Amino acid sequence: MQDHLARIERDGYTVVEGAIGPELNDMLRDTVRRLFVELDVQPRGNRAEGFATRRLYNLVPRHEAFRELPIHDNVLPVVEQLLEPECILSGTTAMDIGPGERLQGLHADDGLFKIGRPHRPMMSTTIWALTDFTAENGATRIVPGSHREPGHPDPDDDSIAIPAEMSAGSVLIMDSQLWHCGGPNTTADDWRLGLNVQYVRGFFRTQQNQYLSIPPEQVREYPQRLREVLGFELYRGIMGHVDGASPAAVVGAHSAKATAYSASSDTNPFGDAGVADT
Numbered sequence: 001m002q003d004h005l006a007r008i009e010r011d012g013y014t015v016v017e018g019a020i021g022p023e024l025n026d027m028l029r030d031t032v033r034r035l036f037v038e039l040d041v042q043p044r045g046n047r048a049e050g051f052a053t054r055r056l057y058n059l060v061p062r063h064e065a066f067r068e069l070p071i072h073d074n075v076l077p078v079v080e081q082l083l084e085p086e087c088i089l090s091g092t093t094a095m096d097i098g099p100g101e102r103l104q105g106l107h108a109d110d111g112l113f114k115i116g117r118p119h120r121p122m123m124s125t126t127i128w129a130l131t132d133f134t135a136e137n138g139a140t141r142i143v144p145g146s147h148r149e150p151g152h153p154d155p156d157d158d159s160i161a162i163p164a165e166m167s168a169g170s171v172l173i174m175d176s177q178l179w180h181c182g183g184p185n186t187t188a189d190d191w192r193l194g195l196n197v198q199y200v201r202g203f204f205r206t207q208q209n210q211y212l213s214i215p216p217e218q219v220r221e222y223p224q225r226l227r228e229v230l231g232f233e234l235y236r237g238i239m240g241h242v243d244g245a246s247p248a249a250v251v252g253a254h255s256a257k258a259t260a261y262s263a264s265s266d267t268n269p270f271g272d273a274g275v276a277d278t
C-alpha cells in the first residue's frame with residue numbers, strides 16, 4: 001500500500017500486477033466482447049472515443065462480474081488513501097482498441113475541473129488490463145511525473161510518453177492529473193481490451209450518472225459498500241440527500257446513513273469535531 005501511494009505521489013501512477021486472477025479476467029473479457037456483439041457496439045468515430053475502438057459505458061448494471069471491480073480489495077484501498085474513504089465511482093468504461101487505431105491524444109482526465117494545477121488528487125483513473133497491454137497494441141501512454149505540471153499537454157507530443165505495458169489481470173492506478181492517452185494500435189489483429197474504473201472525491205459531480213444509469217431494483221440488491229461507492233449514501237452525512245433521506249433509502253435499500261443532519265458529530269461538518277481538511 002505505502003509503495004503504491006509513494007509511487008503515485010512521485011510518478012503520478014502505479015501498477016498493481018496480477019490484481020485479478022485469470023478466471024475473473026477471462027470472464028470479464030468474454031462478457032465485454034459478448035456485449036459488444038449483442039449491443040452491436042461500433043467505433044464512435046471521434047478522436048476521444050476512437051475510430052477503431054469499441055467502447056461501452058455504464059458496466060455495473062450489465063453483469064454481476066463488473067460489480068466486483070469498483071470495490072475490489074486490491075485496488076479500492078489504494079484509491080481510498082489517494083482520494084478519501086468516501087470517494088465515489090465516476091464511471092466505468094470498456095475500451096477495446098483495435099488494429100489501425102491512432103494515438104488518442106494526451107490529456108488529463110480531471111482537466112475539466114478548472115481548479116488550477118497541480119492540486120491535491122481529486123480524481124483517480126484505474127485501467128484494468130483484460131488483455132496484455134503492449135507498446136504495439138495500444139497500451140495506455142503515460143508521461144511519468146506530469147501530474148505535477150502546471151499546464152496541459154500538447155495532445156500530439158507523444159515523444160514525452162511511454163507505454164504502460166502490463167500483463168492481463170494488472171491494474172494501472174493514476175492520479176487523474178497525469179497526462180496520458182490511449183495508444184495507437186499498429187498490430188494486424190491484436191485488440192487491446194481495458195476497463196476504465198474511475199473515482200472522484202465524494203463531493204464531485206461524476207462523469208457518468210449512476211442514479212439514472214442503474215435500475216433501482218438492482219441497487220437494492222447490491223452490497224452496502226458498492227452502494228456507497230456508487231454514491232447512494234450521503235457524503236459526510238449531508239450531501240446528496242433527498243428530502244432528508246439517502247438515495248439508498250429512496251430506492252428501498254437498507255441505508256447505514258439514512259438521514260441528513262442526524263449524522264454523528266464526527267462525520268457532521270457542523271458538529272463539534274468537524275472534519276479534517278485532507
Ligand SMILES: O=C(O)CCC(=O)C(=O)O
Nearest residue numbers: 095139140180181182183
Ligand atoms: O484506452 C486507454 O488506455 C486510455 C483512454 C483514455 O485515456 C480516455 O479515454 O480518457
